[in-house]
Amino acid sequence: xxxxxxxxxxLITPFSLSWAQTVQGNSLYDYQTILTDQDGKQMDFNxxxxxxxxxxxxxxSCDYSCPxxxxxxxxxxxxxxxxxxxxxxxxxISFDPAHDTSVVLYxxxxxxxxxxxxxxxxFPSKNHVRDLAALLNYTYRPLPDGGFNHTSAITLLxxxxxxxxxxxxxxNAANSIVxxxxxxxxxxxxxxx
Amino acid sequence: MRLLLxxxxxxxxxxxxxxxxxxxxxxxxxxxGILKPFYPPSPKEREIPVHTxxxxxxxxxxxxxxxxxxxxxxxxxxxxxxxxxxxxxxSHWVTPISLGNKINGEQPVTQVSxxxxxxxxxxxxxRLPTENEWEYVAGAxxxxxxxxxxxxxxxxxxxxxxxxxxxxxxxVGQSPPNYWGVYYLHGLVWxxxxxxxxxxxxxxxxxxxxxxxxxxxxxxxxxxxxxxxxYASFMRIAFRTSLKAHYTTSxxxxxxxxxxxxx
Numbered sequence: 396x397x398x399x400x401x402x403x404x405x406l407i408t409p410f411s412l413s414w415a416q417t418v419q420g421n422s423l424y425d426y427q428t429i430l431t432d433q434d435g436k437q438m439d440f441n442x443x444x445x446x447x448x449x450x451x452x453x454x455x456s457c458d459y460s461c462p463x464x465x466x467x468x469x470x471x472x473x474x475x476x477x478x479x480x481x482x483x484x485x486x487x488i489s490f491d492p493a494h495d496t497s498v499v500l501y502x503x504x505x506x507x508x509x510x511x512x513x514x515x516x517x518f519p520s521k522n523h524v525r526d527l528a529a530l531l532n533y534t535y536r537p538l539p540d541g542g543f544n545h546t547s548a549i550t551l552l553x554x555x556x557x558x559x560x561x562x563x564x565x566x567n568a569a570n571s572i573v574x575x576x577x578x579x580x581x582x583x584x585x586x587x588x
Numbered sequence: 589m590r591l592l593l594x595x596x597x598x599x600x601x602x603x604x605x606x607x608x609x610x611x612x613x614x615x616x617x618x619x620x621g622i623l624k625p626f627y628p629p630s631p632k633e634r635e636i637p638v639h640t641x642x643x644x645x646x647x648x649x650x651x652x653x654x655x656x657x658x659x660x661x662x663x664x665x666x667x668x669x670x671x672x673x674x675x676x677x678x679s680h681w682v683t684p685i686s687l688g689n690k691i692n693g694e695q696p697v698t699q700v701s702x703x704x705x706x707x708x709x710x711x712x713x714x715r716l717p718t719e720n721e722w723e724y725v726a727g728a729x730x731x732x733x734x735x736x737x738x739x740x741x742x743x744x745x746x747x748x749x750x751x752x753x754x755x756x757x758x759x760v761g762q763s764p765p766n767y768w769g770v771y772y773l774h775g776l777v778w779x780x781x782x783x784x785x786x787x788x789x790x791x792x793x794x795x796x797x798x799x800x801x802x803x804x805x806x807x808x809x810x811x812x813x814x815x816x817x818x819y820a821s822f823m824r825i826a827f828r829t830s831l832k833a834h835y836t837t838s839x840x841x842x843x844x845x846x847x848x849x850x851x
Contacts, residue, residue, distance in 0.1 A: 421670045421671060422671070423671055425669040425671050425672075426669075426671060426672075525782070525783065525785075526703075526833075528785060529702065529703070529785055529832075529833035530671060530833070532832060534785045534786065534787070534829075535785070535786065536629065536783070536786040536787075539633060540632075544629070544630075
């Protein structure tokens with residue numbers, strides 16, 4: 396029994412290695428960083444690896460476009476076929492780790508009745524905000540009054556963390572992503588659609 | 589008790605001297621002041637305080653970057669993850685770990701991404717300068733800390749911007765230093781800054797919640813520029829906003845900076 400097991404492992408290893416090599420190079424998960432979520436739990440950036448992930452950056456104290464931002468994403472989510480929706484994860488990353496603590500993020504999630512089994516509101520460490528913004532093609536700038544000036548975009552990652560689509564302008568980006576998710580096949584996804 | 593205090597002070601001062609020495613090596617001490625940005629990012633930011641800091645006198649050279657790559661193989665062109673640098677990254681070197689005969693080690697390194705430049709500076713306990721810091725130092729002529737209103741000096745800089753990139757870069761440090769003792773902020777290569785992705789030319793997401801792209805036009809921006817004929821500054825902003833963190837070009841290098849050590 397043990398021997399069969401060993402042979403199986405030897406047979407499987409080259410395949411898994413070659414898969415890893417084709418992935419290597421354009422997965423955002425090659426960037427390693429620790430995120431903290433609305434429950435105060437720490438996790439790797441690749442917490443949703445194996446699922447297609449909708450990623451966006453924001454900051455909670457933004458009075459003007461923030462409520463709108465979450466509404467647009469919720470509407471996008473509701474337009475998805477329920478089978479697809481179950482597989483999609485939504486990761487919202489804060490620009491503002493100094494203020495967007497787990498408590499603040501949790502409150503925001505509750506306010507908007509977000510399904511926390513599929514949505515995560517997270518903040519990165521202070522030194523990694525700009526890296527994440529750069530990886531996700533955001534332009535952002537802290538303002539003297541404590542707020543942020545930033546582009547608004549939504550990015551869709553495949554199950555391996557490769558960018559499938561990234562678009563500035565919330566409403567247009569949300570519409571595009573709904574269309575893409577209707578057609579897209581996710582060969583590496585955890586479970587089946 | 590007094591002895592302890594004395595000892596503490598001695599150790600403190602010794603640490604300070606060490607810190608100052610490490611920072612001084614190849615770095616210029618830039619006394620903080622007020623930057624009046626060419627393109628104030630908002631009405632409240634016409635005068636931006638810049639803190640005292642250290643800046644590399646010279647851009648990082650090919651030889652220095654080669655040493656970094658040898659010590660940190662994950663930044664070799666054949667090992668680097670594609671998200672951190674495009675395919676042109678260090679492509680002018682003859683092999684992943686040698687410059688070849690055509691490159692002089694004293695030339696400024698180019699073909700490096702923002703991620704790579706940032707990692708280099710961090711490996712030395714430094715960082716990239718911010719855009720405000722860079723512009724603050726770059727506004728100095730050889731005699732004045734702020735020469736932005738000096739038309740002759742401004743034209744000399746613009747003169748460089750109009751010339752094509754030379755096929756062979758001169759060695760770093762062959763021009764006279766500016767007021768701060770910093771060389772070649774103009775006239776050699778473009779340089780990465782830490783917050784290259786911060787120039788939101790006009791579009792404030794809070795003001796334009798329904799149409800974030802509405803104001804992303806040069807025309808709208810030029811209306812609020814403080815010195816409308818400072819083309820060189822305008823070109824730098826245009827260049828920076830065109831960059832992405834993994835881009836590399838044959839005329840884009842970098843230098844490092846460091847906070848002034850707290851006493």
